[in-house]
Amino acid sequence: MFSGLIIRHNLSYKFVEYFELRTWINYLCPDTIMISRNIVKADIGRMYMKEKIMLKKLLASILSKICLTSDLWTSINTEGFISLMN
Numbered sequence: 001m002f003s004g005l006i007i008r009h010n011l012s013y014k015f016v017e018y019f020e021l022r023t024w025i026n027y028l029c030p031d032t033i034m035i036s037r038n039i040v041k042a043d044i045g046r047m048y049m050k051e052k053i054m055l056k057k058l059l060a061s062i063l064s065k066i067c068l069t070s071d072l073w074t075s076i077n078t079e080g081f082i083s084l085m086n
Helices: 002-008 013-017 017-027 036-060
Strands: 068-073 079-085
Touching: 002 013, 002 036, 013 036, 013 079
Parallel strands: none
Antiparallel strands: 068 079
């Protein structure tokens, strides 16, 4: 649950250790056992490896040749972007 939230919103691993978050979760469900940033980091690492393996299998299953092109740029407000095209 927390791993997906951290990835989607680009939060730090330390997010799960914020006092306010832990207080809120404890208020909603006192029986919840909170996890540490190390557990979240390991979980995200496993998710990455799983997705990497799935992507490799998908690319290997394509019978035709493909060409991938990437582009990087920075907006005026210094926000970075990457694009992947085929």
